[in-house]
Each structure stands twice: as C-alpha cells, then as structure tokens.
Amino acid sequence: MSSDVVKAAGLTKRYRRSPRPAVDDVSFEIDQGETVGLLGPNGAGKTTLIKMICGVSVPTSGHVRVFDADPVRQPVAAKSGIGAMHQSGPFDMMLPALDNLRIAAMFRGLRWREVRPWAFELVEYFGLTESLPTLCFQLSGGQRQRLQLIRALLTIPRLLILDEPSAGLDVPGRRQVERFVTWLREEHGVTVLWTSHHIDEVERNSQRVLVVNEGKVVRFAKPRELVEEFGTTHLLMTVEDQDAARAVAAWAERAGLTTTVGEAEVRVDGAHVRDVLPELTRYCHENAVPVSGFSTATDSLEQVFLRMTENEG
Numbered sequence: 060m061s062s063d064v065v066k067a068a069g070l071t072k073r074y075r076r077s078p079r080p081a082v083d084d085v086s087f088e089i090d091q092g093e094t095v096g097l098l099g100p101n102g103a104g105k106t107t108l109i110k111m112i113c114g115v116s117v118p119t120s121g122h123v124r125v126f127d128a129d130p131v132r133q134p135v136a137a138k139s140g141i142g143a144m145h146q147s148g149p150f151d152m153m154l155p156a157l158d159n160l161r162i163a164a165m166f167r168g169l170r171w172r173e174v175r176p177w178a179f180e181l182v183e184y185f186g187l188t189e190s191l192p193t194l195c196f197q198l199s200g201g202q203r204q205r206l207q208l209i210r211a212l213l214t215i216p217r218l219l220i221l222d223e224p225s226a227g228l229d230v231p232g233r234r235q236v237e238r239f240v241t242w243l244r245e246e247h248g249v250t251v252l253w254t255s256h257h258i259d260e261v262e263r264n265s266q267r268v269l270v271v272n273e274g275k276v277v278r279f280a281k282p283r284e285l286v287e288e289f290g291t292t293h294l295l296m297t298v299e300d301q302d303a304a305r306a307v308a309a310w311a312e313r314a315g316l317t318t319t320v321g322e323a324e325v326r327v328d329g330a331h332v333r334d335v336l337p338e339l340t341r342y343c344h345e346n347a348v349p350v351s352g353f354s355t356a357t358d359s360l361e362q363v364f365l366r367m368t369e370n371e372g
C-alpha cells in the first residue's frame with residue numbers, strides 16, 4: 060500500500076479530432092496531506108487531468124491511481140474518498156439551493172438527515188443561510204460557486220479536488236475559501252488538488268505546484284523552489300540626476316549586467332545582482348555619484364509562471 064494519494068504514470072488523453080493530446084505523458088505523485096496547486100494557462104489540460112483523476116474521463120494511455128485504485132475500473136475504491144468541485148458543475152436551476160444539496164447527498168448515497176447538521180454549518184460559514192430557499196437561477200454567480208463548494212464537501216473527503224473554486228468570487232469570498240482549505244488540511248489531514256488562475260492564492264496555500272503547459276508537466280516543485288530556479292532578482296538604484304544614472308549604468312554594464320535607465324532610477328538585471336551591490340555602492344561613494352537609495356526585488360510566482368509557460372511562436 061503506497062502513501063501516495065494520487066499517482067499518475069504516462070497519463071495521456073487525446074480527444075478525437077484534436078491535433079495534439081490534451082494531457083500528454085504526464086507522471087507525478089501527490090502525497091497524503093499536501094495541498095497541490097495545479098497551474099497552467101487556458102487550455103493547458105488542467106480540467107482534463109482532473110477529470111481523469113475523478114474517473115469522469117478515460118485515459119487514452121498510461122494510468123492514474125487514486126488511493127491505489129483505478130478511478131474507472133474500481134470507482135468505489137477510488138471515488139468514495141474524493142470530494143470534487145468541477146468547473147460549472149450542473150444544478151437544477153428551477154429548484155431551491157437547499158433541494159440541490161439534498162439531491163447531491165442522495166446521488167452520493169448519503170442520508171440527508173445525517174449530513175444535514177454539517178451541511179448547515181457549511182451553509183452558514185459561506186453565508187448562504189438566507190439563500191437556501193432561493194431558486195438556483197436566482198442566485199448570483201458567487202453564491203452558486205459557494206453552493207458548488209458546499210456540495211463537494213457534504214462529507215469531509217480524503218482528497219478534495221477543486222477546479223477553479225474561486226472563479227467569480229470577490230476578494231473576501233476568495234479568502235474564505237482559502238481559510239477553509241487550510242482548515243481542512245490542518246485539522247483533518249485532507250489532501251487537496253486545486254486549480255486557480257489567481258496565482259497569488261496558489262502561492263500562499265500550496266505546498267507544491269504542478270505547472271502544466273500544452274498537456275505536459277513543466278515542473279512540480281515548491282513555490283519557493285520555482286521562484287529560485289526560474290525567477291530573477293533585480294536592483295533598483297534611485298539616482299539624483301541623469302549623470303548619476305549614466306555613471307551607475309556604465310559601471311553595471313562593465314560588470315556584465317543589463318540596465319534600464321529611468322527618470323530617477325536605474326534598474327539593474329542579471330544573475331547574482333545582489334553580489335555586486337557592495338562594490339557598486341562603494342564605487343558610488345568613492346566617486347561622489349549622487350545615489351539616494353536602492354532596493355532589490357525578486358520575481359513573484361506569477362512572473363515566474365508567465366516565464367515558464369511562455370509559448371514560442
């Protein structure tokens with residue numbers, strides 16, 4: 060029995076009449092209790108990957124195991140531990156929110172009477188108590204999004220899969236989802252796989268990030284490791300006049316660095332830019348170059364992600 064919750068090997072999905080596979084020879088493992096952010100640009104294959112993990116879509120080749128079971132051939136063993144929220148999962152729009160929750164419980168073989176106290180706690184936490192009698196088509200997009208999340212959580216799953224849980228939510232709503240996911244992981248050891256186009260929230264809440272592009276895994280690592288590996292640091296020197304800007308830029312270029320001269324500052328880019336800072340400040344001091352300050356900044360995960368998934372052509 061392995062401790063991996065999800066294990067994919069050579070997983071591939073090619074839709075009919077598609078020029079290239081949506082998911083292309085993907086292999087990775089997700090450990091018990093970790094939160095993994097799945098990042099990729101539109102059309103990268105995230106939803107297709109999630110559908111195969113949930114047993115909703117059949118792989119063309121390769122395989123995926125969830126709790127050591129094949130989600131298509133052994134659906135009960137694989138799926139009974141999964142709580143999944145899919146992008147725009149269907150509701151019966153002409154029924155009240157409450158009935159949609161009851162129906163979801165029924166489909167999952169749960170007794171509404173037994174799950175109701177927990178469901179009502181969730182409803183209260185996500186601020187939907189007064190919306191329970193409202194017909195689904197009369198709910199706002201954000202309210203429907205919250206209802207979807209509650210539906211995925213009618214029981215606390217061992218593996219929670221969320222496909223863009225924060226789509227359409229305002230900032231407090233996004234933070235509420237983040238806090239809840241963190242609570243599930245910390246209090247219940249729930250393993251989480253989630254996608255989001257809000258890279259800042261993935262960075263804040265994921266132990267590891269699986270970056271996919273054009274169906275392939277680009278990298279699977281901790282956010283900090285990605286920033287260290289693919290990010291750059293730059294230096295901003297604030298100068299008092301253009302002569303000073305030219306002097307700083309000339310020195311930096313002699314040191315093999317790239318510079319961008321602005322109105323009152325010089326940006327210096329290049330590997331190990333921090334290492335040259337003492338020498339540069341000494342040069343400015345000894346030559347009376349009027350520099351009024353400096354700062355260094357490292358790329359965010361968002362900048363790194365953009366660089367990693369830039370498509371040529």
Ligand SMILES: Nc1ncnc2c1ncn2[C@@H]1O[C@H](COP(=O)(O)OP(=O)(O)OP(=O)(O)O)[C@@H](O)[C@H]1O
Pocket residue numbers: 074075077081099100101102103104105106107108
């Ligand atoms: N049912 C389908 N039939 C044919 N092609 C499909 C189908 N579903 C997805 N695709 C294609 O597979 C590729 C991956 O789509 P997928 O929805 O998995 O991407 P995604 O990363 O989830 O994108 P997004 O961020 O836009 O939701 C896309 O090129 C898409 O057009």
